Structures are given as structure tokens and as C-alpha cells.
Amino acid sequence: MAQSADDITKSTNIINEAIHHFNEVEKREGNVSPLAPGQIRLEGDTVTDFSSQYGSESSISYVAANLAGQLNIFPKYGDYTQACVLRTFGPWWKNVPSGKKAYQGTPSDFTSEDFLEIRFPHYLYPVRVEIYETYNPGAVVRILACDAAGGSDADQGKITWATLWSQEKPKPTKRRPRIFAPSLRKVNFATNLIRLELNSTCLEYYTELDGIKLVGTLTPPMDEIFKNLPQLCFDDELSEYETASETHKDQKQKLEAINSVLNKEPQDVTETKDSSFIIDQLESKIRNLDLESTEDSSDGHFFTYLPRELLQLILSYLDLKGLCNLALTCRLLRDHCYDPLLYVDLNLQPFWSKICGPHLTSIVSRCSRVQRLNLSWLGAAGHIDQNLFIRFLQDIGELQVLELSCCKFVNSSCLLDIVVTTRFKLTELNLSSCTKIEDFSVFTIHALPHLKRLNLYRTKIDCHSLISFLTQSPELEHLNIGSCVCLRSRANAVLAMIGSHCK
Structure with missing residues (x-):
């Protein structure tokens, strides 16, 4: 220009x-x-x-x-x-x-x-x-x-x-x-x-x-x-180290600050009326705690009085880390946090540096209702076994969107298993920068009739496989074939096929 x-x-x-x-x-x-x-x-x-x-x-x-x-x-x-x-x-x-x-x-x-x-x-x-x-x-x-x-x-x-x-x-x-x-x-x-x-x-x-x-x-x-x-x-998601002694010191300072407020007499409090009321209520509740009691207090648990639907609505505002942390607090909340309806959208990309094969196995019970799954960048933190990954997909009966951008464990045989496992419900498939896939002939054998989006950026897909796929994909709306070096000489044929067979 x-x-x-x-x-x-x-x-x-x-x-x-x-x-x-x-x-x-x-x-x-x-x-x-x-x-x-x-x-x-x-x-x-x-x-x-x-x-x-x-x-x-x-x-x-x-x-x-x-x-x-x-x-x-x-x-x-x-x-x-x-x-x-x-x-x-x-x-x-x-x-x-x-x-x-x-x-x-x-x-x-x-x-x-x-x-x-x-x-x-x-x-x-x-x-x-x-x-x-x-x-x-x-x-x-x-x-x-x-x-x-x-x-x-x-x-x-x-x-x-x-x-x-x-x-x-x-x-x-x-x-x-x-x-x-x-x-x-x-x-x-x-x-x-x-x-x-x-x-x-x-x-x-x-x-x-x-x-x-x-x-x-x-x-x-x-x-x-x-x-x-x-x-x-330290927390891997944070940007600073802190020593155990520093953490203990901070906790001690917080406890001392709370204790100093609770031990004040009413006439010493110079805050507003609302603040005084809140402090008095907090002091009363803390002093009435029975730390020695061994009786089952589950009946008095606040969350037991909430309808399950309302509790699920509250939990839906938490991110994945929040759900995992909350599940550690008690059995009741663990059962709610493990509800598959909270994992309809499952994005594991933010945790690419931590997740390996065994982690997928540990969460499979929560994934029966997953519809959108993002595993992009996974595989860099540890080897993900192909058979384990396919078994994980087989347990997800309603999967519609699958993103595998830059996944090094996705090779030609893995792609075959992915297509066979998900082909009847899948609407979006992202294989961007999956450079380990050498053979795309699976697209000539099995159709993905409901697929609307396909991302093949930086892959080695050949013209014959892509044209065969396009003839069997009438619902396709978005296709990314940027930097696909094997298509360079037949780009016009691909465009003609898109115009005649796809949306």
C-alpha cells in the first residue's frame, strides 16, 4: 500500500x-x-x-x-x-x-x-x-x-x-x-x-x-x-515468591489486628453506627463459637438451606480455580463443585504448564456434560498419552467444540481417533499449529457433517484431503488455511470447492 x-x-x-x-x-x-x-x-x-x-x-x-x-x-x-x-x-x-x-x-x-x-x-x-x-x-x-x-x-x-x-x-x-x-x-x-x-x-x-x-x-x-x-x-499463578516465615508473620499480624478490634469496648469505637453494629455482631458470633463441640453441625450449615439450583447459580460465577479451591472446604461444597453442569465450558489452556495425562483422568467424572473443551497448548508440561486422551474424549458424550491449538501430542493417528470419536456432534475443531499431523487422509474417509468451523492454520493438510472434506461439509462457515504450505499450488481449486459446497 x-x-x-x-x-x-x-x-x-x-x-x-x-x-x-x-x-x-x-x-x-x-x-x-x-x-x-x-x-x-x-x-x-x-x-x-x-x-x-x-x-x-x-x-x-x-x-x-x-x-x-x-x-x-x-x-x-x-x-x-x-x-x-x-x-x-x-x-x-x-x-x-x-x-x-x-x-x-x-x-x-x-x-x-x-x-x-x-x-x-x-x-x-x-x-x-x-x-x-x-x-x-x-x-x-x-x-x-x-x-x-x-x-x-x-x-x-x-x-x-x-x-x-x-x-x-x-x-x-x-x-x-x-x-x-x-x-x-x-x-x-x-x-x-x-x-x-x-x-x-x-x-x-x-x-x-x-x-x-x-x-x-x-x-x-x-x-x-x-x-x-x-x-x-508459592502459587504458580502469582508473580512473587514468599517464604514460609513471611507468610506466618503476615497471618499473625492479621490475627492481632482482628483481635485488637474485637477487644475494644463499645465506647472506644469511633466509627459510624453501622460499623459499631457490625463489629458488635462479629464479636458476639466469635465468642459464641463452640470450638470444643464434636457434634455433627451439618444441619446448621448455611448452604443446606439453599435450593440446589440457587447454589449452582452462585457457583457458576466462580472460575475453575475457585471451584477447585472451594471443593476443598467441605463435603457438601465438594459435591456441588463437582457437578458436571458447572463444566459445560471447560477451558484448560490457562493451566497448560501444569496439566499432563493423569490430570485428565482425575477430572473425567466432572466432564460428562462438557460441550466446549479447550486443550490448546497442552502437552508442554508433561507427556499426554494418546490412548488416555481418546478415552477422555469418549467419556464426553455431548462435545461440540474441541480446541487443540499447538498440542504436540496430536499426531496423525490421534487425529483419526478424534474424528471417529466426535464426528457426529462436533461443530468446531481447532487444529491450529498442530505440526505433528503428517497425514490428513482421515478427512477422505470420515465426514464431519455438522462442522461449522475448522482451523487448519500452519498444518500440513494436502489439497486432496481438504477437497474431500469440503465436499462432505455442507454446514461449514469458517475455514482457516493460512500458512498451509501444501496448499500453495492448488489454492484456486480449494476456493472453487468452498464456493460450490460450503456456506
């Missing part, structure tokens, strides 16, 4: 301002990213995996592989073909008719939509990750590291991931290049594999990355050794 003289002048001014900005910073402060004694900086060696890219599989422009190696653009700012560029930007991608419906029960702190995995030439204890953003910065929402000391084996699909940094929502910044290097969670293992997760929905245009560097040490930093002496307790 041709640019006007004003557009060219505006772009040139932005680039010149960016270069001038970094030159001034270096004159005033020296190196914009200095190294401390004992630290080493490594450039990304190889992009091992990614969810999407703007460029095609056979191109070198706007592809994920450009993230590795030496910097080519920084500190310049603008749209350059040497950059790593994702496939989407802005909210419109979700709002178009082909956009997928959000899953009920998805944790609000999971906003990742794309990922990039980068391998470095040596193992380092991570101190800093530097991401060189050269166009529309602000899409990175999560940084993870592969824990080699935790029994990781990338060749067998068994990888332990630890979150180094995260934020719930992306934060666009000024239109100038930057080195994004947030404060990382300190960990006690060396790594050579870093994963970036990104969300571009709040950006006005594509974000572009020029490179990534890992700063770290060959041995654990001395301060980290001493910090690891107490037992660590």
Missing part, C-alpha cells in the same frame, strides 16, 4: 526521534543495559516453538525466527520486515463473525493469546530478560523459564515451567523503541529456554520484536543461596 508524502515524513520523524532518544540516554547514563560483575548476556539462539506469525512458513519476513540472533533494527522504530511479528492485533479479531466465543470460568488473570519459545546457547541463572521492542510495544504479559533442575526433558515432552514475571493486562506505551526488562522472580535453577506470552488486543497495530537477550550468572548468586534456606511456598 503506497504511503503519502506526509505519512513518510511522519514515520521518518518518529524514527529520528527514537534514535536521538537513545543516543541522549547513552551520553547521559552510559550503557542503557549495563551488566553487573559476574553476569553474562546471551542472545537468543533458536526459536523452538511459537503459536503464530505474520509471515509465511517459507518466508524470512515478519517471521518468529527473526527473534533469535543479533539485533537488526534497534534502536530504530518502525515497521521492518526483519522483525518478529505476530498474526493478530487489536480487539477486532475477536469481534468478527469468525472470532471464537469466550469460555465461561476462565481465570481473569490469564490473558495470554500467543507465545514464543526461545532457546539460548548456554544455561544461566536468570537475572534479567531483555526484550527489544521496535514497533507498538507493550504486548508481553508473561515470561516463563524452563526448569532444567526440575526433571525437564524437552525431547520427551516433559518440561517444568516457572513464571518469572506476569501481568494481567497488556500496557501499551509510547511509540518509541524500548528494552523491556521487568523485575523477575528470583529462582534457584539455571535455564536455557525462555517463553514469552503475549496479548495484542489493546494495540492499534502489530507489535514487532527485534530480539531477546538473557542476562544471568553461571552459578547461583550468593544472596539467592541464603534466601533459599527457608522453605519456599
